[in-house]
Amino acid sequence: AHIKWLFHTPTAPAHVELVASHGLQFQFGAPLGDGIYFTTATNSPLFIPVNGTGSAAQCKHFVLSVVLVGTSVVGSAGRRLPPSGCHSTVDNQANPSTYVSFSKEHAYPAYIIKLK
Helix, strand or coil, rough: EEEEEEEECCCCCHHHHHHHHCCCCCCCCCCCCCEEECCCCCCCCCCCCCCCCCCCCEEEEEEEEEEECCCCCCCCCCCCCCCCCCCCCCCCCCCEEEEECCCCHHEEEEEEECCC
């Protein structure tokens, strides 16, 4: 099994608190499928920098996670599960920068990082 350290993409301080108390959350209606989104880089456009009020950026929150990505396939909108034999979807098969997991059991939020 392929395991990676990836960044989860919180979109608001409340989302970070949800991850801390309830674990990683699914995103629905997203371009690579309905699942939990991760990225390989902190400069990804998936991150929306926020401050305590949810307005324009004064700091960024990152959730560094351990993710079982296993075998991946390019994702598509509306996908609720990866194809048989796969564990996750990606944005680019040759050089993925975004991964989507479809199971909370395949990802663990290890660290919450706050940068100012």
